Every structure is written in structure tokens, then in C-alpha cells.
Amino acid sequence: MSRFDAAFARGPALVTFVTAGDGPTSAILDALVEGGTDVIELGMPFTDPMADGPAIQAGNLRSLGAGTKTADIFHIAADFRARHPEVPVVLMGYANPMTTRGPAWFANECQKAGVDGAICVDLPPEEDPDLGPQLRAAGVSLIRLATPTSDAARLPTILKDTSGFLYYVAVAGITGKQQAALGSIEEAVARLKAATDIPIVVGFGVRTPEQAGAIAKVADGVVVGSALVELVAEHGANAAGPIRDYTRALADAVHSARNG
Amino acid sequence: MNDLPNSFRTLPDERGHFGQFGGRYVAETLMPLVLELEAEYRRAKLDPAFQAEFDDLLEHYVGRPSPLYFAPRLTEELGGAQVWFKRDELNHTGAHKINNCVGQILLAIRMGKTRIIAETGAGQHGVATATVAARFGLPCVIYMGAKDVERQAPNVFRMKLLGAEVIPVTSGANTLKDAMNEALRDWVANVHDTFYIIGTAAGPHPYPELVRDFQSVIGREAREQMLKRTGRLPDLLVAAIGGGSNAIGLFHPFLDDPGVKMLGVEAAGHGLDKEHAASLAGGRPGILHGNKTYLLQDEDGQIAEAHSISAGLDYPGIGPEHSWLKEIGRVDYTSVTDVEALSAFQLLCRTEGIIPALEPAHAIAAVAKIAPTMSKDAIICANLCGRGDKDIFTVAEALGAQI
Ligand SMILES: Cc1ncc(COP(=O)(O)O)c(C=O)c1O
Numbered sequence: 001m002s003r004f005d006a007a008f009a010r011g012p013a014l015v016t017f018v019t020a021g022d023g024p025t026s027a028i029l030d031a032l033v034e035g036g037t038d039v040i041e042l043g044m045p046f047t048d049p050m051a052d053g054p055a056i057q058a059g060n061l062r063s064l065g066a067g068t069k070t071a072d073i074f075h076i077a078a079d080f081r082a083r084h085p086e087v088p089v090v091l092m093g094y095a096n097p098m099t100t101r102g103p104a105w106f107a108n109e110c111q112k113a114g115v116d117g118a119i120c121v122d123l124p125p126e127e128d129p130d131l132g133p134q135l136r137a138a139g140v141s142l143i144r145l146a147t148p149t150s151d152a153a154r155l156p157t158i159l160k161d162t163s164g165f166l167y168y169v170a171v172a173g174i175t176g177k178q179q180a181a182l183g184s185i186e187e188a189v190a191r192l193k194a195a196t197d198i199p200i201v202v203g204f205g206v207r208t209p210e211q212a213g214a215i216a217k218v219a220d221g222v223v224v225g226s227a228l229v230e231l232v233a234e235h236g237a238n239a240a241g242p243i244r245d246y247t248r249a250l251a252d253a254v255h256s257a258r259n260g
Numbered sequence: 261m262n263d264l265p266n267s268f269r270t271l272p273d274e275r276g277h278f279g280q281f282g283g284r285y286v287a288e289t290l291m292p293l294v295l296e297l298e299a300e301y302r303r304a305k306l307d308p309a310f311q312a313e314f315d316d317l318l319e320h321y322v323g324r325p326s327p328l329y330f331a332p333r334l335t336e337e338l339g340g341a342q343v344w345f346k347r348d349e350l351n352h353t354g355a356h357k358i359n360n361c362v363g364q365i366l367l368a369i370r371m372g373k374t375r376i377i378a379e380t381g382a383g384q385h386g387v388a389t390a391t392v393a394a395r396f397g398l399p400c401v402i403y404m405g406a407k408d409v410e411r412q413a414p415n416v417f418r419m420k421l422l423g424a425e426v427i428p429v430t431s432g433a434n435t436l437k438d439a440m441n442e443a444l445r446d447w448v449a450n451v452h453d454t455f456y457i458i459g460t461a462a463g464p465h466p467y468p469e470l471v472r473d474f475q476s477v478i479g480r481e482a483r484e485q486m487l488k489r490t491g492r493l494p495d496l497l498v499a500a501i502g503g504g505s506n507a508i509g510l511f512h513p514f515l516d517d518p519g520v521k522m523l524g525v526e527a528a529g530h531g532l533d534k535e536h537a538a539s540l541a542g543g544r545p546g547i548l549h550g551n552k553t554y555l556l557q558d559e560d561g562q563i564a565e566a567h568s569i570s571a572g573l574d575y576p577g578i579g580p581e582h583s584w585l586k587e588i589g590r591v592d593y594t595s596v597t598d599v600e601a602l603s604a605f606q607l608l609c610r611t612e613g614i615i616p617a618l619e620p621a622h623a624i625a626a627v628a629k630i631a632p633t634m635s636k637d638a639i640i641c642a643n644l645c646g647r648g649d650k651d652i653f654t655v656a657e658a659l660g661a662q663i
Contacts, residue, residue, distance in 0.1 A: 047432065047563040048548060050441040051287045051448065057431055070560045095285055095547040100561030122285045122547065126275065130547075147289040149451060154292060172289050173449035 003088040003116050004039070004141065004164045008199040011258030012216035013038035014251045015201055017092065017225030018243075019045055019059035020076055021068025023232040027240040029080050032228075033087055035247025036255065039165075039201075040080075041119070041223065044073055044093030051121045053176030055226040058233060070097060074113045081114030090143060090164070092119040095130065103131045107138035117141035117164040125157045132161055141165075146192060148172045148184070155195050165199040165221065168192060170206075176226030179205040186218040213253030224250055268515035268590050271581070276465020279587060281580035284464040285547045289448045298466040300371050305473075310366060317362045318477060321395065322352045324359075326478075328485035328641070333611040341634035343627055344494070345614075345644040346482045346510060355617065355646035356478060356506045357388035361457055363474030365392040368455035375450065376400040378457045379443040381408055381436035381502070382572035382619070383415025384646060385459030390424035392457075400424040403442040405435035408571050415650055433565050436575045440549050460503025461579035464550030468579050475509025482641055483513050490639065496630070497522045499643040500622040501593070502537075502572045504579035506645035511591060521592065524582060525626040527568035528595035535567035538595040539578040540586050553580040569598035569658065570618035572646070596625040602658055604628055605648065617646030618654065 007013050016037040018028055022045070032040055045063035049056060077089055091098075091110065098106050098120055110118060117140060123131055125144065135142045141164030149172055150158060159166070168188060170180040185202055192200045202215050203223030212222045231246060232239045271278045276298075284294055304310040318324040327347045335343045348356040368376060376393045377400070380386030386402040393400035402419055406428040409416050419426050432438035447456045461471040479497075486494055497514060499507035501524045514520045529536035536542060539554040546555040548563060556564040556576035566576040585591040596604075601618055604625035608616050616624060623642045631640055648655070656663045 046561075048437060048441050050444045050549075053445075054431070061432070064562060096555070096557065096561040096563070098561075100546060100557070100559075121287055122550070124284060124286060124288055124291045126284050126291070130552075145288040147287075149289050149292045151292065158288070169289060171449075172451055174445045177449070 003086060006086065007038045007088050008165065008220055010038070012219065012254050013201070013221035014212065014254040015039040015041060015203070015221050015223040016228055016247060017041040017043060017223060018228055018232065019043035019056065019063050020073040021045060021063035021066055022059040022229065023239045024237055025076050026079060028232065028243050030083065031240040031244035032247050033084055035244045036251030037087070037247055039088045039090065039221065041090045041092045041225070042073065042077060044070070044091055044097050046094040046097055049094065051174055053174040053226060055176045055229050055233070059229040062233070074109045077115050078113040088116040089114070090117040090119055091115055093121065095120050095123045099130050103134035106131070107134040107140055110135070110140045111138040115140060117143045119143045119145070119167060125160065128161065136161065143167055145169050148188065159196050163198065165201045166192060166196060167223070168200055168202045168219070169204045170202050171204050173204070175204055177205050179207070179211055182214055185215060189219045209249045209253035212250050213257055216254040216257035222254055264588065269512060271584065272465060272469055276469070278581045278584035280545065281552050281583040282465055282468060283552050284550060285552065286464045286550045287448055289451065293451050294464050297367070297371070300367060301466050301470050304367060304370060310370070314363055314366060318359065322358050322362065323350065324477065325481040325485070326350050328482055328489065331612050334608065335631070337611050338628060338631040340632040340636065341495070341638035341640045342636070343631055344486070344639060344641045346478055346641060348478055348506065348643060348645045349616065349620070349647035353384070353388045353391050354649065355384040355388065356475060356509060357385045357459060358391065359477055359509070360459070360471050360474045360505060361388040361392045363470065364455070364457040365396055368398070368457070369396060371455065373453060373455035374398060375454045376457055377403070377443050377446050377454055378459060379403045379436065379439040380459060381405070381439070381574055382570070382650065383408065383412040383419065384572060384650065386424070386426070387415050387418045387422070389457050390419040390422035393424065394422045401446065402426045403429050403439040403446070405439045406430045407434040408436065411654060412571055412650060437563065444549070460505040461508045461581060462503045462549060462551055462553065462577060468551065468581055471505050472508045472512055472581060475505050476512045478506065478509040478643065479511060479513035482510060486641060493517055493520050494639040494641040495519070495521060495634070496638070496640045498525065498623045498627050498640060500525045500573065500619045500645065501578060501582065502575055502619060503577070504582045506643050508579060508581055510643045515590060522590070523626060523630070524591055524593045525622045526593060526595040527570060527573035527622055528597040529567040529569070531597055532595060535565070536595070537566035537568040537573050537575060539576060540582070540593045541595050543576070545583065548577055551580045553583045554578055569601060569654065570622065572617070572619045573622065594626055596622045600625040602655065605655060614644070615648035616644055617648045618651045620645050
């Protein structure tokens with residue numbers, strides 16, 4: 001059983017996003033686990049994060065400003081894997097940093113660091129050859145995104161060769177903005193579930209335990225990112241404590257939907 | 261070069277690739293729209309009514325054809341090849357940018373879009389976009405780096421007069437690439453009603469192709485005018501390169517004429533060993549803003565800041581077709597520093613009574629280096645793609661003059 005399978009077998013999962021190198025990342029990742037996260041998305045900072053809103057843009061710039069290199073991110077991931085053998089880690093970022101040394105290099109580093117999957121925001125299925133074959137050969141999932149603009153005709157293209165989970169971007173827009181209406185999320189998840197057996201995880205615009213809990217009732221997982229990155233912005237070097245507490249509130253809300 | 265194609269004018273392929281370059285590297289939310297734009301563009305290309313409306317607007321609104329001008333005193337001063345200019349600075353709004361904006365707004369209307377957005381660096385594309393938006397009565401939002409808002413104040417006011425909302429972008433480095441990020445963020449959130457008029461031959465497929473096609477009016481006219489005036493084709497075409505739209509517009513109709521050499525001129529800023537904007541000379545292939553192309557970047561793929569005295573060339577990438585034309589060797593590329601461009605700017609003012617924009621001043625600087633090495637019956641045709649009114653403050657400051 002893969003780490004993803006195990007994480008989603010327990011019921012709706014909490015997926016948490018933080019940017020690597022923004023604040024004391026290793027302590028923050030431990031805090032996410034202590035708080036009860038099921039899956040970690042580790043953001044790879046990029047100079048031009050064009051799908052992100054102000055909070056995650058700022059996290060990217062803080063990380064790069066602190067001198068974060070791609071090698072540091074793989075160190076963070078590998079150290080995390082040594083401390084936490086069970087928790088799946090997904091690298092989330094943009095195509096240029098992921099492909100710049102060649103896709104085989106990236107896939108190999110992921111494999112060595114115990115990274116389970118990658119989300120490449122600006123690599124649609126049409127450009128899969130730039131990263132997908134090498135990741136799959138290394139046993140790393142390329143997690144695709146479906147959006148409110150993905151119609152029935154496009155879904156098979158998105159689902160082909162995707163594994164781990166499918167990320168449903170609930171709002172047509174950037175990260176950190178307002179939440180989509182629950183009704184539209186429920187409808188979209190049902191549509192996706194009819195087309196695939198892999199878990200459907202909903203993200204973009206989810207900030208509070210209430211929102212996360214409500215979505216957990218209709219989806220296999222919920223992603224919270226900007227709200228956590230804002231805590232890192234606020235607390236800096238002391239972010240681990242507040243991150244753990246907030247994650248616990250989110251996890252309680254998501255996990256209580258398991259029996260609901 | 262073994263393995264050269266029979267024609268250099270057939271790309272991109274159906275996936276939007278020029279060799280290894282180009283493509284559609286966009287967020288999934290945008291993919292359906294990008295595919296729809298491509299389908300609509302294919303239909304428009306075959307629709308005589310679309311072409312007729314485009315031609316009519318170019319003639320009566322933009323003022324085309326632009327003249328092809330022989331520059332006698334510059335030629336004499338340089339003492340070599342004859343120097344000719346394609347006068348796209350005489351277009352309505354003062355640059356070639358309007359050619360593309362006319363084409364794209366017609367596409368926007370065909371697609372039923374009711375809101376226009378664009379990015380701008382120097383403000384020329386912003387002004388051209390605001391102009392066509394006013395002409396067709398559509399609301400228009402222009403994203404412009406906060407730094408550029410400051411250094412191109414006259415164009416900011418022009419855009420506002422034309423009814424556009426100008427949003428200064430303070431994310432990242434506050435310049436053109438950040439304005440483009442912000443425009444993409446707007447587009448992703450407003451795909452249902454918004455058309456993004458990209459200002460250069462870059463971005464996700466089909467933009468590089470359609471911008472090239474709309475700008476190719478420059479090269480088609482130049483080819484015909486040159487044949488009519490001299491009975492032959494030029495020996496060398498020269499154009500400045502920001503994203504590469506004026507250059508590809510001039511070059512493309514000549515690509516299959518083996519006797520015509522071509523030179524694209526990037527901005528070398530303070531020098532190629534310092535801060536510059538020469539993506540081909542100082543970059544390597546990567547992925548940004550929807551396409552794979554040469555980019556200024558570090559070893560981790562983080563995008564570097566570009567620098568050029570010319571805000572319109574101050575971009576760390578280049579359109580993908582140029583990356584391909586460089587790799588196959590059909591077009592040569594060189595670069596020119598801020599200082600050389602400034603001196604070429606003054607040279608053209610003094611010899612021909614034409615104040616060029618700082619962007620084509622880079623092309624003129626390259627001409628000034630090459631013309632003396634060529635014979636007197638050789639012909640150079642350079643793209644004078646913008647006029648310099650917008651730049652007089654920048655030039656005054658660089659020359660230490662008070663105005
Ligand atoms: C007059 C002029 N020339 C050239 C450029 C550079 O763009 P491109 O390389 O797409 O022609 C600009 C961009 O603002 C411009 O205003």
C-alpha cells in the first residue's frame with residue numbers, strides 16, 4: 001500500500017501546504033504532523049508564482065530572499081522522511097524549477113528524498129512529456145489538477161496517467177481568495193468521482209476549520225495553504241506552535257467528518 | 261545544419277511547438293480557454309470577413325501601409341550599405357504594437373468577450389490596447405510594473421485618457437514580467453468574460469503564432485515595397501527584440517528567401533557580463549509565462565531580473581519562435597548596450613530628423629556597426645518600430661539634461 005493509499009484509507013484527509021524555506025520549515029512540518037495532517041504539500045518557491053495570491057507569493061519571496069535553493073528543499077524532504085516514514089509528501093510548484101536540470105534529475109531527487117508526488121501548476125497534460133514519464137518511471141505520482149473549467153470532454157485527458165490523488169481547484173482563480181459555494185464543490189466532486197477511483201482532494205480558498213469540515217463531508221480530502229502561510233508570515237521563527245494549533249483545529253474538523 | 265526544413269514558415273506544429281520551444285504551459289483553469297482561442301483563431305484565419313475588417317482597420321485607423329524610407333544621410337555617415345527603414349513608428353499610437361492589438365480585439369469580439377486585459381512594460385502595448393478597447397467600447401485593465409509606471413508616466417496618462425484602468429503591480433520585481441504574472445492571475449479568475457491581449461510574440465500557444473501573423477503585415481509590406489522600389493530583396497533585415505514581435509513581424513515573410521540575412525538585436529543593458537536583457541545571449545531554455553524559450557535564470561531555474569534602458573526590452577525571456585530560429589541558425593542574434601543605443605538614438609535624430617524609440621535605437625546601433633562592413637550596393641532594412649516621444653525623459657536623464 002502506498003503512503004497515499006494509507007493516508008486516504010482512513011477517511012477524508014487533511015492536506016496542508018507550506019512553502020519550503022519560509023520560516024523554520026522542518027519544525028513547521030513536524031508541527032503539521034503533530035497537529036494531525038494526513039498529507040503534506042511542500043511548496044517549491046519560484047520567482048514568478050503566477051497561480052498564487054498575495055499570501056503565497058509573499059511566502060515564495062521570503063523563502064527565496066532567505067537564500068533557499070532546490071537542493072535545500074530536497075534536504076528538508078529527505079530529513080522529514082527519516083523522521084516520519086508514513087506521511088506522504090508532495091512537492092508543489094512551477095515547471096521551470098522542476099525541469100531546469102532535466103526531468104530525470106528531478107524525478108531521481110524526488111525518489112531519493114522519499115517524495116511521493118509532484119504537482120506542477122503550469123504543466124497541463126498537453127506538456128506531460130516534460131516531466132510525467134520520468135516521474136512515473138521513478139514511482140513518483142504526477143498529481144493533476146481539475147478546475148471549474150474542466151468540462152466532461154477534457155476530463156479523460158486530465159485523468160490519464162494521474163495517480164495519488166486528483167486535486168480539484170474549487171475556484172477559477174488564484175490561491176488564497178474566497179471560497180467557492182459548497183453546492184458547486186459537491187456537484188463537481190460527484191462529477192469527478194463518476195470518472196475516476198482515485199481520491200478527490202479539494203483546495204483553493206479553504207481557510208477555516210468550518211469550511212474544511214464541510215468540504216470533508218463531500219470530498220476525500222481538503223487542502224489548506226494560504227491560512228498556514230499567513231501564520232508563518234506572522235510568527236516567523238516561532239511559527240511552529242501556532243501552525244500546530246491551527247492544524248489541530250483543521251484536522252479535528254476534517255476527521256470528524258469521517259463518521260458524520 | 262543538416263536536417264533543415266524546406267520551409268521556415270510552417271511552424272508551430274499542432275501542439276504549438278517550434279522545435280523544442282513554445283507549447284502551452286499554463287494552469288489547468290486556462291487550458292480550455294487557450295484551446296478555444298486556438299479553434300477560434302483557426303476559424304478567423306479562414307474567414308474573409310475577419311481578414312477584410314483587419315485590413316480595413318489597419319488602413320484607415322492605423323494608417324498602413326507604413327512607408328519604406330531610404331535614409332540618405334545616415335547611409336552616407338556610415339559609409340557602407342544603404343540603410344532603409346520600415347516606418348512603423350508612424351502608425352497610430354506610435355509603434356507597431358497596434359497591429360497586433362487590432363487583430364486580437366477582433367478575436368475577442370468574435371469570442372463574445374466583454375472585458376480586455378493586458379500587460380505593458382514601456383506602456384506602448386498598454387496604450388495600443390487601451391486605444392482599441394476605446395475604439396470598440398470595451399472596458400480595459402492594464403497591468404504595469406510599479407517601476408515602469410514611474411519611468412513611463414506620459415504613457416500612463418495616455419492610457420487613462422483612453423479610459424483604461426492602470427493597475428501598478430508591486431509583486432516580485434515591479435516590472436514587465438511581474439505585470440504579466442498579474443495579468444495571468446486576473447485572466448485565470450475571469451476566464452468567462454475576459455480576453456487577454458498579450459503584447460508580444462510569446463505566451464502560451466496560439467499567442468506566439470497569432471501575434472506573429474498580425475505583425476507580419478510589416479514584413480509583407482516591406483517585401484513588396486522593397487521589390488517595387490529597388491527591384492530586389494534586401495540583403496539584411498535588422499530589428500530590436502524585447503519579446504520579439506516587431507522582429508518576427510518583419511522577418512517571417514522573408515524566412516524562405518535564402519538571400520535575405522536577418523539580425524535580431526537584444527538589449528545588453530549595462531553589458532552582457534553585468535545586468536542585461538539578452539535572453540538568447542545570456543540565458544538558457546526554460547519555461548515561463550506559458551512557453552518554453554530562452555530565459556535569464558539561475559541554476560535552480562529562478563528567473564533573473566532583466567535590465568535595459570528601454571522599458572520595452574526589459575524582459576528576461578523572448579518569443580519561442582526566435583529561440584527556434586536561433587537554434588536552427590536561420591536568424592543571427594546580437595546585442596547592444598544602453599550606451600550604444602543612446603548614441604544611435606542621437607545619431608538618427610541628427611542625420612535623419614527622426615526621433616526613434618529606445619527599442620529601435622538598439623536596431624539602429626547594430627546597423628551602425630554592420631553597415632560600414634558591407635558594400636555600398638548592399639541593402640539593409642531595419643524596423644523603425646516606434647517613435648521616441650515616450651522616451652525623451654529617460655534620454656534627458658541619461659544625458660544629464662534638464663527638461
Ligand atoms: C517601440 C517598441 N519596440 C519594441 C518593443 C519590444 O517588443 P517586441 O520585441 O515584441 O517588438 C516595444 C515594447 O514595448 C516597443 O514599445
